[in-house]
Amino acid sequence: MPSGNFMHIEIDIHTHTIASGHAYSTLAENVAAAASRGIKLLALTEHGPAMPGGPHVWFFANMRVIPRLMNGVGILRGIEANIINLTGEIDIDRAMQQQLDIVLASLHETVLAPTTKSKHTKAVVKAMASGLIDVFAHGGNPAFPVDVDEIALAAAAYKVLVEINNSSFTTSRPGSAKNCAALAEAVARHNGNLIFGSDAHIACNVGRFDECRALIEEIGIPKDTVISSSCNRLLTFLSERHKTNLRELFEALK
Ligand SMILES: [Zn+2]
Numbered sequence: 001m002p003s004g005n006f007m008h009i010e011i012d013i014h015t016h017t018i019a020s021g022h023a024y025s026t027l028a029e030n031v032a033a034a035a036s037r038g039i040k041l042l043a044l045t046e047h048g049p050a051m052p053g054g055p056h057v058w059f060f061a062n063m064r065v066i067p068r069l070m071n072g073v074g075i076l077r078g079i080e081a082n083i084i085n086l087t088g089e090i091d092i093d094r095a096m097q098q099q100l101d102i103v104l105a106s107l108h109e110t111v112l113a114p115t116t117k118s119k120h121t122k123a124v125v126k127a128m129a130s131g132l133i134d135v136f137a138h139g140g141n142p143a144f145p146v147d148v149d150e151i152a153l154a155a156a157a158y159k160v161l162v163e164i165n166n167s168s169f170t171t172s173r174p175g176s177a178k179n180c181a182a183l184a185e186a187v188a189r190h191n192g193n194l195i196f197g198s199d200a201h202i203a204c205n206v207g208r209f210d211e212c213r214a215l216i217e218e219i220g221i222p223k224d225t226v227i228s229s230s231c232n233r234l235l236t237f238l239s240e241r242h243k244t245n246l247r248e249l250f251e252a253l254k
Pocket residue numbers: 080106108137138
């Protein structure tokens with residue numbers, strides 16, 4: 001693979017604001033940071049209601065008040081839902097999933113106690129099979145080991161994107177790097193798709209993907225496996241799975 005700027009990243013799929021209770025910037029500050037980094041599409045993905053300190057479900061129900069474009073940046077109204085049990089249920093229902101543009105889902109120790117690799121894997125596969133989630137986020141967390149081939153096969157079968165999370169290499173979930181590499185390789189091997197998320201909890205980290213880029217280049221993942229460089233590709237994917245109207249974003253970002 002060529003080194004350096006091998007792809008232009010247009011999308012940040014995973015960001016938090018003060019609404020999450022343990023993040024430090026506003027939406028306007030995150031948008032300004034995204035614009036300054038050349039991000040065209042920013043997903044606002046606060047923690048789901050099961051996360052201590054997270055926003056009430058009404059926060060998500062009212063996201064339609066957020067403009068489609070802020071400071072020239074397209075906004076996706078999303079959530080980082082919690083996988084709340086070992087049967088793979090998440091903390092929003094189908095009606096809410098349909099109202100949002102994008103649903104990430106992840107495992108957090110504060111919501112679900114870690115158990116065995118096989119049980120984590122089954123929970124994630126069931127969440128993917130439910131059709132409620134678009135992205136499996138920070139799957140390299142060593143607190144929740146998973147079978148990367150089973151996850152990658154399910155992701156390809158149920159058309160769920162697998163996130164490579166920049167914060168997992170810097171401020172969160174120490175020890176993730178090796179697992180993230182194995183997961184990314186498995187997704188490429190089974191013809192799935194990856195997407196980058198900053199998981200920024202402060203504006204200065206929005207749109208920062210240095211570690212994600214380094215990982216992808218180091219292990220030689222094919223460029224097309226990562227869809228972070230195409231707003232159109234992501235919007236097409238999401239418009240097939242949600243009832244929200246993304247036309248304004250398609251037109252502004254084509
Ligand atoms: Zn998370």
